[in-house]
Amino acid sequence: MDKFKSFFLEQPIWAFLIAITVFFSLFAPNFFDIQNFENILIQASTLGIIALGMTLVMINGNIDLSVGAILAFCAVVMVDAQSWPIFAQLGDWAILGAFFMAILAGMALGGLNGFLVWKTGVNAFIVTLGAMIGIRGLVFVYTQEQSLFAMNFLFSDIGMSSVPLGPLAVPTIAILFLVLVALVHLLLTRTVHGRNTFAVGGNPEAAVNAGIRVGPHMFVNYLILGGLTGLAGVTLSSQMGAATPNLGRDYELWVITGVVLGGTKLAGGYGSILRSFAGILSIAILRNGMNMMQVQAFYVYVILGGILIAVLILDKQLSSRKVRLSEQV
């Protein structure tokens, strides 16, 4: 019982997740349904895949505001590259070629952010705020304002496909998302790079003194975030079979919100992939549940904003309560 209590005190996001799930199950018709949960997973996947990388970058003590723009760029590359002449004779395999180009583009842009953070020492917020504006410009230069459509329906079929797992047909994207959650979780908790991520964010000076190359380390995490954002661009564009230059506007805000809901400290040094996952899932459930309950759009803004602040207050209350508990003489 005590263990239970302290678990939820320490990780209130799980309690929140359960609370809203119960709430919508009771009050939103069609919410409590296996297929709807699959839907929610797909709906969470775009923000979620980015959030995995964002968690790493934020534990590093950095941030990335440009993920929405990078997402758009990668989605555009993914769709456009399928019709590049070099992939022309590949047939359906052009999709694979384009896939690599999209991931590469994501890593290049993420890497550029990381490189600037590393070499210039300019605050990551500023570097990526600039990139957020500039990369969106790149997207428009590339697309000339037009949306792009994938001629090959196979591409969107992949995005919409399911994998039979026992009696269930689980959407491929949902599986991919869950696998990535597991992988990045292992990366963060089990590998040297992952452990160093905490060191770099928690005490950069100590990390430097211990011989961790802080700059390149941050760079690598931006690279990972870029790659994951690229992947999110791929999955998103494959759900649409298309890409639009305005894709991903405001995504940075929601990704960061999800990660912070999950308890990752903006100052760095503390955070967890599983909880970021819970944070993003909470956002997806809120949106899905409100759709199911037909909450009017105007109120959705207020509710989401209010919940964000409420969770922050709750977290504060709980953590101060925790301190008081442990301080008891």
Next chain:
Amino acid sequence: QEDEVITIGITQNNVGIDSYQTTYEQAFIEAANNNPEVEAIVLDAQGDVEKQINQMRDLIQQDVDAIIIWPTQGKAVVPVVRQAERAGIPVIVTNSQIAEEGQQFIASFSGPDNITQGIYSAEIMCDRFTEMGIEDEAVIVQIAGMPGYTTAIERAQGFEERLPEVCPNVELIETQPGDWNREKSQTVMETFLTKYDDIDGVYSGDDNMGVGALNAAKAAGRADEIIFVGATNFAVGYEAMGRGEYWGSIYQSPVEDARNALRTAVAVVKGEDVPKSNYFDTPKITQENMDQYTKPVF
């Protein structure tokens, strides 16, 4: 039972960004409430394609009888429209068309024709120049809608294609986006006025931006020499026409748009024969014929 309610889900583009969309929503809800056969689920994608796709999925999940979609993006929603079609739910596209490739999956399109609107605007502009006798020398600028959105792109496309056909000597010297935002459009127009000593006409993607451009020209004391033509006649545009400051626009009623969409959807569900493209009329409106139209409510 025969008279069972028809559930219709609608996912709109971006309610609240302008009065048109808001009025549309209100009109739609009203029409649905007035129709005892219909139960409506009204959603709004807030301009975000992914959100719209998710809302489509949620509607499919709820197994509604028909889905009306106001595409945030004509191409990106095709696969999910296809998914709905495969789930046996007819999809009615409203207001702005989806891409060619998606045509096969929709039951019907209901709405105005944005390309035609662009064409009409070009014709209004050209006719006016001809009247004034400056059709061979006029130079114009364009203030387009939010970059990357279908409506903005189609209107610009219709205008830019039609203009050289009717007035080959009128020159479109520059296009900049006004983001559907009157203040932004005003700022863009101010710069145009600084940059060009001679501007004879301004085409803007809607009246809201057109009035912004008009504001700028008035402040610069150059409103008299410029012909303003817009699209989607707003109340402000209608009034400015009444004052003789603004030349013409395209009359498009969101109420009609909404009712048309609902009518089409109900017809589809009932298995009636519905044309694939169910355009409603969006006539030209200018200072000359404006008294035939009532002032828009938005």
Next chain:
Amino acid sequence: MPSSDDSSGELTSGTRRAAAQPPRASGPPEAGPDPVHQQSQEALHEAEEAVVAGGIGARFRALLGLDSPDFSWTKVLAKQGILLAFVIAMVGFSLASDRFLSFDNFSSVLRQSSIIGIMALGVTIVVISGNLDLSVGSMLSFATILVVDLHDKIGPAPAMAVALVAALACGAINGTLVGVLRLNSLIVTLGMLSAIQGFTLIYSGGQNADITNQSDTWFAFFGRGEIAGIAVPILLFLGLAIILEWVLHGTTFGRRIFAIGSKASAAEYSGINRVKTVFFSYLISAFCVWCAAVVMGSRVMGSQNTVGKGYELLVLAAIIVGGASLLGGSGKISKTVIGVLLLGFIQNGLLLLGFSYWTQWLVTWVVIIVAVWLDVGARRGRLLSPYA
């Protein structure tokens, strides 16, 4: 007295450090090794004083740091980099476009920048106190809709009053959440960004608002009026800038803002009321947004529910280009003004040159990074970060 050059390696008498050093008149920039930190700093200080006593030329050189004994170009860049960038941009655009350098164009750019500018002034104060305010964009939409919508219903003055109360209420909520409850300002104001947008839509029902009789309302004065040939928005912007500069540097409130931004806990230990100060900083930010909303409503004579969307980022970009640290404790109203104008003139210049709008985004990207890089690079004495 030993001169600084030959004393370095020697074991000298203990009085050396305690004794005052002779002021070094105006040595060449790199006058040999200087073993004692204080010494060069004292000399610097003396030099500063000497220069202040001198004429305009000397003052100017002092401003640029040309007279200091350890003069270097990096220092000049650090202190006045943004001014330099501004001058370069102005000269560049003047050469490239003959329309650029004119009174009309300048006043139109100033007028256009004034809305962002007025908002940036308030947010600068929030940023100096070590917080962020991302809700200003939504707040602008809210206040503009209110003032425009109520203008016809209850008259301009009451409309302005109601909008002011609404804006201050939003500011008070921010201030309570960040100041009293000590929540993270980034997330709080992000939440408020969303919530206020919702309130705006609920209030207006999603409809645009317009002022019917545009020609004879004195409300037009704020956005369209002129005093002595200068547009009122510009006067408001510069007037507010002067007032807030004074607030920051001439009042104890300003001192508290800097103290809290520099080190909040030290400020609290010094008896500075952090709650009150942070709360007021958000009220000031909200007040500035209200001013901007009045200008906006009066300039456009109408409003949409999303007029302010994305403005929070433009505001932040201008402040950052102006050199305020997002960590708090540093920043200047005057530099924010230059940051605003720099971005405004870049937008204007690129438009005049006929570039596509996205060019402006690319240029903004480069400007933000280069400006801040030079700033931090010069402050730490080398361009590359220590993590290299």
Next chain:
Amino acid sequence: MIQPAEPSKTPVLSVEGVSKSFPGVKALDGVSFEVRPGEVMALVGENGAGKSTLMKVIDGIYQPEEGSVSIGGETVALQSPQDAKRRGIAMIHQELSLVEDLSVAENLFLGELPRKSLGRVDWKKLYADSRRLLDRLNCQFSPRALIRNLTVAHKQLVEIARALVYETRVVIFDEPTTSLTDRERLLLFEIIRDLRSQGVGIVYISHKMDEIFELSDRITVLRDGTPQGVLETAETDEDSVVERMIGRKVSHAARTDFRSGEDVVLQVSDLWSRGAFREVSFELRSGEILGFYGLIGSGRTEILEAIFGLRKCYRGEIRVAGERLDKHNPEEAIARGIALIPEDRKENGLALSLACDRNLGMTVMNQWGNLAHPSREKRLFEEYREKLSIKAPGPSYPVDNLSGGNQQKVVIGKWLATEPRILLVDEPTRGIDVGSKAQIHQLLRDLAAEGYAIIVVSSEMPEIIRVSDRVLSLYEGRIVSELVGEEISEESVGRAITGVGELASTAHDSNTSPES
């Protein structure tokens, strides 16, 4: 004292003519320095003399502009601390350099975590190696514990254990005892002697002369970045070392001037605060210095914070000149003439990025009304530069650039500027050199003579003894003894703590409920 093993003559570490500059400062100027295996080489010098900088050069954090570093007779160009570590140089930094949210084991091997395939951490090896290291230092805590949950002393032990990860030839201690209690300090000395007997060369930096003489074999003196010679510890004495360091003598006249104080200005009765202290009652009179002595964590800082309104108390009351404090915030405390000079200068004392005059004005500002007075700030600066002999070039100079001692003086100045009657001083000389320390002690005595009522909290027994007129000893958040005037001595104070300590610790164990 243990007799050191006869040190071999070839130095394990030697530095030749090293120079290093920072913008505007030449931190090191042609410094030579050596350490032999099996000896403790002390490094002393004023604040800002360049000690830490020299060590950072040896540790590979800084690269020298001139000169060379050789290890075991071989000249090396160290590029990073890691480099240094591999060559047998280990450094224990002045400030704790640990990652709070990682485990002890991960901190021990930070930057060196044992790998398996795919970059995975080899946890088994990590924990086994860590256990072995911790055992060498007799540490009881688990290598899996989070650093966040350790006490300061245990954190320090982790730092030391970290130095032993490699086959270490030289261990550098940069002011290791600033946050240790006496008991922990003794443990540390044992460890150092143990290392020395294993033939490891030790560099020991400290401002505490008693430690230097207790521990070292030789002493290198540094002043203003230049070496002032090497002394054999056995052949020199404190005074001559200090003279070499600061260029003048510091006198330690025996205390005779105990004062008993006059009117009661501060009355604390039966004060309780959750998790910090309980049943605290005492009186403070004007003109006396009351010393609080106790182990780290005994709640002294918290008592001062409570009086100053920074900490909530759930029982008891505080009266100033007979009147109750009831708002419990610093503003009220300041208005009633209380000043708190906090323990952590960088965290709570100063706004480092602001100028000296702004820092000085911070506390008095509340009395100025709404307008700032730059000229008054400048006058404050001139006044306290004079009074406290602060070495700062001008009022607009950022405090960040001042040396530690001068920063401390600015903190003291900013509190004296409020013209308080009651001065609460928490660890006034932590990390401050002998010269400045004597000045600060003298200053406190002078202030008391002027009629200030002062409470001094210190973990340094000599300091408490040198300044206090009365000493209260604390243990586990309770006052356990009071010593007045002549009663105060090393023995009596020490006894008060240890004697009661053992008694109380058994009582405490049974008190502690499992809920915490």
